[in-house]
Amino acid sequence: MxxxxxxxxxxxxxxxxxxxxxxxxxxxxxxxxxxxxxxxxxxxxxxxxxxxxxxxxxxxxxxxxxxxxxxxxxxxxxxxxxxxxxxxxxxxxxxxxxxxxxxxxxxxxxxxxxxxxxxxxxxxxxxxxxxxxxxxxxxxxxxxxxxxxxxxxxxxxxLPLGEFEFQPMAGSYLLFLGRMMPEKGPDLAIDIARRSGLPLKIAAKIHAGERDYFREHIDPLLRRSSGFTEYLGEVGGLARRQLIANARALLLPIQWDEPFGMVIIEALACGTPVIAFRRGAVPELLEDGVSGLIVDNVDEAVRAVGRVGGIERGACRRAFERRFTxxxxxxxxxxxxxxxxxxxxxxxxxxxxxxxxxxxx
Missing domain, CATH: 3.40.50.2000 (Glycogen Phosphorylase B;)
Structure with a gap:
């Protein structure tokens, strides 16, 4: 053809x-x-x-x-x-x-x-x-x-089977990955991490139209939470894959009906469970209690962080291999x-x- x-x-x-x-x-x-x-x-x-x-x-x-x-x-x-x-x-x-x-x-x-x-x-x-x-x-x-x-x-x-390496051991930090925009909820990710008592790594691209949002809303939060929040900027290549693989969980506190969410299946390929808000395609992609935890608000997300250790990382990888290759x-x-x-x-x-x-x- x-x-x-x-x-x-x-x-x-x-x-x-x-x-x-x-x-x-x-x-x-x-x-x-x-x-x-x-x-x-x-x-x-x-x-x-x-x-x-x-x-x-x-x-x-x-x-x-x-x-x-x-x-x-x-x-x-x-x-x-x-x-x-x-x-x-x-x-x-x-x-x-x-x-x-x-x-x-x-x-x-x-x-x-x-x-x-x-x-x-x-x-x-x-x-x-x-x-x-x-x-x-x-x-x-x-x-x-x-x-x-x-x-x-x-x-x-x-994703190709070998694109992301499975990491059976959970890391010690939470991860926010994506664009620095209100719809993605980076401010909520910071709040969830702060209330959970776990460090947060943020790897996010800032487009020209989102610089004001970052400067006025996110940068002040980062300054106030510098002890547990680390902003890494845009991360690619091997560093990006390792960042996902070594996270305890990926936070996806989306505020819009996201049509897919590529980071979800990238996390699953690594064995990293996802804590995501019940919006858009999230209920299609995640099996609640198996490959991640689906929540409706920040309070539920904070409680989910405490329960995410019960998600088997091998089950996340198997969900990827079964559905998202x-x-x-x-x-x-x-x-x-x-x-x-x-x-x-x-x-x-x-x-x-x-x-x-x-x-x-």
Missing amino acids: RIAQIAPLYESVPPFAYGATERVVSYLTEGLVAHGHDVTLYASADSTTAARLVPICPRGLWRDANVWDTQTHHLRQLARVIRDAHHFDIVHFHGEPLHFPCAERLPCRSLTTLHGRLLPHDHGPLFREFARVPVVSISASQRRPVPWANWQGTVHHG AARMTDDYLTIYDTLLAREANGDPGASGSQPATVSG
Whole structure:
């Protein structure tokens, strides 16, 4: 099968540190190549892949101080994909839905994985206008606000088996990992750690639009809690993997309906249990009492820290191996690709959106 993977240009594929979408695109691309497919990746030039790389910009846009308007680069990427589309059987988009107006006019099939939060007021009209564009969700929670889209399936993210090493011994600190934004709850993580009496390590990226939030709300908390809270900045590579593996638990006090939460399955791969608020996809990903503890507020999270030692780290790793491997994710996408191509061969555009969803995990 001739497959094109269209990555967002914000970070390289795979990313240095933060960049869940780019990481998923990398795992999927390499998995497809390993299956023997002819794969082309459209991404930034600093990406690393076994596929054929079509570079669009010199480096991830968020790493380039000269870049102001990221949309211009994504439009160039789209133009290049449109010009090349006749070379492929299927083109798989992972970024913003800029391609929706031309998706049906491509000389091949297309599929779009939506990686962000979907809102009825914003995305609802889009999916009604482009009702024939095939889309995939990353969780059942993500698709719930817009059930009328042309859903082809739900595919949970996955990681290569050897990407994160299992750590059977629990560490002594709690961990907050992600972006420094109110929706992720870094302030609540600090409060949970303080009340639990355990040290907290924070590894978080601060985007330009979040600097005021960090300066006004988080930095004062860090100063007042300097005895037990350590802010590490953005952490990548081996240091990031070790940070997750050696934590006692990952804190995820999210304040929004997060559509997936890549850090959850990264923690499980290490054997690190997760204490997470009951929002978004959390109940889909965590088995309460087995691979983590699901709570509804800070008070419950504090009590959960005291109980997290009862979570077997081996059970966390087994949950990952059973549900969240890159091999499973790749197979799920190949099933959807095959279904789309079979409909095309039968003269069926597959526009009804009524087909059963493939739910992973």
